[in-house]
Amino acid sequence: MSTNYEATSLRDSLCATISTEQVGQRLTVCGWVAKRREHGEHLAFIDIRDRSGVLQAVVDGSVDVRNEYVVRVTGTVSRRPEGTVNDKLATGEIELTECSVEILATADAPPFQLDDRVDIDEQVRLRHRFLDLRRDQMQRNLRLRAKVNAAIRAAMDRQGFCEVETPLLWAPTPEGSREFVVPSRLHHGEFYVLPQSPQIAKQLLMVGGFDRYYQIARCLRDEDLRADRQFEFTQLDLEASFVTQIDILEFVSQAVLDAAEVATGVRPTTIDTMTWAEAMDRYGVDKPDLRFGMTLHDLSDAFAGTEVKAFAAPTVKAMRVEGGAEFTRSRLDSLTDRAKGLGAKGLAWFKVTETGLESPLDRFLSDHERSIIQRVDGAVAGDLILVVADEYALACKVLGALRVEIGSPPVGQGPHRYVWVTEFPMFEGLDDDGNPVAAHHPFTMPHPDDLDLIETDPMSVRSQAYDLVLNGWELGSGSVRIHRADIQSRIFAALGISPEEAENRFGFLLGAFKYGAPPHAGFAFGIDRLVAIFAGEENIREVIAFPKTQSGADLMTGAPKSIPDKQLKELHLKPSKGA
RNA sequence: GGACCUGUGGUGCAGCUCGGAGUGCACGCCGCCCUGUCAAGGCGGAGGUCGCGGGUUCAAAUCCCGUCAGGUCCGCCA
Numbered sequence: 001m002s003t004n005y006e007a008t009s010l011r012d013s014l015c016a017t018i019s020t021e022q023v024g025q026r027l028t029v030c031g032w033v034a035k036r037r038e039h040g041e042h043l044a045f046i047d048i049r050d051r052s053g054v055l056q057a058v059v060d061g062s063v064d065v066r067n068e069y070v071v072r073v074t075g076t077v078s079r080r081p082e083g084t085v086n087d088k089l090a091t092g093e094i095e096l097t098e099c100s101v102e103i104l105a106t107a108d109a110p111p112f113q114l115d116d117r118v119d120i121d122e123q124v125r126l127r128h129r130f131l132d133l134r135r136d137q138m139q140r141n142l143r144l145r146a147k148v149n150a151a152i153r154a155a156m157d158r159q160g161f162c163e164v165e166t167p168l169l170w171a172p173t174p175e176g177s178r179e180f181v182v183p184s185r186l187h188h189g190e191f192y193v194l195p196q197s198p199q200i201a202k203q204l205l206m207v208g209g210f211d212r213y214y215q216i217a218r219c220l221r222d223e224d225l226r227a228d229r230q231f232e233f234t235q236l237d238l239e240a241s242f243v244t245q246i247d248i249l250e251f252v253s254q255a256v257l258d259a260a261e262v263a264t265g266v267r268p269t270t271i272d273t274m275t276w277a278e279a280m281d282r283y284g285v286d287k288p289d290l291r292f293g294m295t296l297h298d299l300s301d302a303f304a305g306t307e308v309k310a311f312a313a314p315t316v317k318a319m320r321v322e323g324g325a326e327f328t329r330s331r332l333d334s335l336t337d338r339a340k341g342l343g344a345k346g347l348a349w350f351k352v353t354e355t356g357l358e359s360p361l362d363r364f365l366s367d368h369e370r371s372i373i374q375r376v377d378g379a380v381a382g383d384l385i386l387v388v389a390d391e392y393a394l395a396c397k398v399l400g401a402l403r404v405e406i407g408s409p410p411v412g413q414g415p416h417r418y419v420w421v422t423e424f425p426m427f428e429g430l431d432d433d434g435n436p437v438a439a440h441h442p443f444t445m446p447h448p449d450d451l452d453l454i455e456t457d458p459m460s461v462r463s464q465a466y467d468l469v470l471n472g473w474e475l476g477s478g479s480v481r482i483h484r485a486d487i488q489s490r491i492f493a494a495l496g497i498s499p500e501e502a503e504n505r506f507g508f509l510l511g512a513f514k515y516g517a518p519p520h521a522g523f524a525f526g527i528d529r530l531v532a533i534f535a536g537e538e539n540i541r542e543v544i545a546f547p548k549t550q551s552g553a554d555l556m557t558g559a560p561k562s563i564p565d566k567q568l569k570e571l572h573l574k575p576s577k578g579a
Numbered sequence: 580g581g582a583c584c585u586g587u588g589g590u591g592c593a594g595c596u597c598g599g600a601g602u603g604c605a606c607g608c609c610g611c612c613c614u615g616u617c618a619a620g621g622c623g624g625a626g627g628u629c630g631c632g633g634g635u636u637c638a639a640a641u642c643c644c645g646u647c648a649g650g651u652c653c654g655c656c657a
Contacts, residue, residue, distance in 0.1 A: 035618090039613060040612075040613045042614065043614040043615070043616085067608095088617080110607090112589075113589095113607065118590070118592095118605095121649075122649055123586095176657035178655085223656040227650090341653065444657095551648080553649095
């Protein structure tokens with residue numbers, strides 16, 4: 001028999017670990033009163049809840065305990081009388097009798113019910129998060145998260161990675177996401193920032209000879225929040241030397257598959273791979289959700305010489321919505337609004353009927369065009385065809401967004417479909433000065449076949465950057481890094497960063513690279529998101545103990561708050577008007 | 580910075596279109612009854628700035644404007 005690690009000075013056992021095997025034993029448990037059911041002067045049932053579950057204690061009616069009192073109960077483990085067994089309870093066959101009850105702490109009535117019977121308003125939950133955490137959902141989620149963390153650590157350790165901690169107080173780098181700023185007390189008017197990721201630190205560790213580094217790292221970004229984005233989030237951050245992309249994908253796969261196995265009980269058999277170009281073309285996003293079809297189909301050739309004005313565009317993309325002919329006009333209007341909101345000129349829709357097409361545009365179509373639309377993706381009567389005509393990238397993006405909006409199942413439904421998206425473009429879009437913007441970051445190694453294009457056709461250069469995607473969520477991304485000064489110079493030049501500016505911004509990294517930088521590559525993926533999907537939660541707040549609201553407030557502590565003038569003075573800070 | 584949804588005893592909702600007394604339901608809370616319940620049951624009770632401010636009106640939870648908070652999304656997130 002295994003040692004009972006749960007026994008402490010105050011208790012012998014966890015509530016729900018007691019079974020019929022212990023019948024007759026006198027045991028002590030500790031926990032909260034989950035429920036009290038009174039049956040007159042000399043009989044009451046109290047459910048005692050600890051982290052393992054609940055256990056029923058039979059007590060005298062005079063025992064005055066109320067919901068959420070903290071109690072220590074000593075009693076005899078007994079079989080429940082015939083006919084009173086509760087199948088719904090792990091401990092439903094037993095109960096504690098002849099109990100003595102010690103009240104360790106009394107409790108006010110909680111501001112909301114702690115069972116999972118009703119949804120509680122987000123504000124109320126967050127204001128009293130410490131109570132919310134007692135609920136089964138939060139207990140399950142955070143314990144699941146702990147198991148995932150442990151599995152990830154074990155996988156990295158097994159693969160020879162060394163866990164190294166990197167600073168939270170770091171130097172500002174005017175690149176990428178907005179940083180949280182920390183004023184320096186000892187250096188007037190100067191600031192640290194909290195790292196948006198340990199990116200540069202881990203590359204320096206490579207130069208430092210830690211050829212396999214990892215860390216379960218907190219990252220901080222002062223950007224607007226979303227269901228899958230908090231100011232602070234946790235990543236498995238890793239970097240390795242003397243490797244290529246293939247090695248990194250394998251390292252990360254091991255960690256993710258191990259995590260999936262402990263979380264779901266099943267080890268996923270495959271992680272798909274597709275290029276970024278494929279993902280955009282077929283799914284209209286760089287984070288495709290492979291749980292469902294509704295892929296995008298290119299009709300550009302068929303409509304090349306069309307008379308239909310709405311379709312006179314470089315690219316015509318279509319998507320079949322199974323059963324979508326039932327969509328109401330207002331639903332179609334709202335989809336059209338969404339398409340326009342994303343930059344499309346409009347959204348064409350065609351309901352496929354037994355006799356043909358039903359659409360405001362139908363009368364403008366040639367017979368050939370009509371037959372093309374009717375056959376999109378094997379359409380049958382009752383389906384809906386959505387068409388966007390525009391520049392290639394925009395048509396893909398708009399239809400891709402509609403695909404997710406219409407077809408995406410809830411997080412908890414369907415299989416877990418992992419996919420590596422590779423060959424991201426090196427650059428995307430132009431900044432205000434007309435220079436290309438690094439899609440990943442400026443230290444990303446271009447694809448070896450595209451090195452010659454850096455100067456001639458930068459926007460077509462592919463990079464050795466890759467994302468891991470699960471069910472439409474971007475879990476994380478990584479890249480092979482540039483370790484050669486000549487290639488780095490060419491990339492800086494393409495980005496419009498002068499040597500002086502590069503020295504100013506990244507001098508300490510580039511300087512380090514002069515002393516022997518090994519070829520290296522790395523990755524980082526978000527543990528909040530991974531656990532949220534494992535837990536079937538739509539929002540990462542549900543897997544974070546103390547999250548912030550969408551406006552960045554902590555409703556429990558009241559943060560952010562003003563600080564005393566004395567403290568401001570010490571930091572050499574003066575609030576501007578309105579503060 | 581923008582769009583949309585929500586805000587009504589402690590909690591979750593209904594009431595809002597079509598203005599007419601703080602009206603209703605469920606849970607919780609308090610008291611009494613009840614010896615086998617487990618979402619216990621029965622009886623009784625307390626508990627409200629209808630988020631806040633302004634406007635329209637004889638009259639506003641309800642209509643209008645503004646504002647705050649929470650949520651979802653766009654922008655943003657190298």
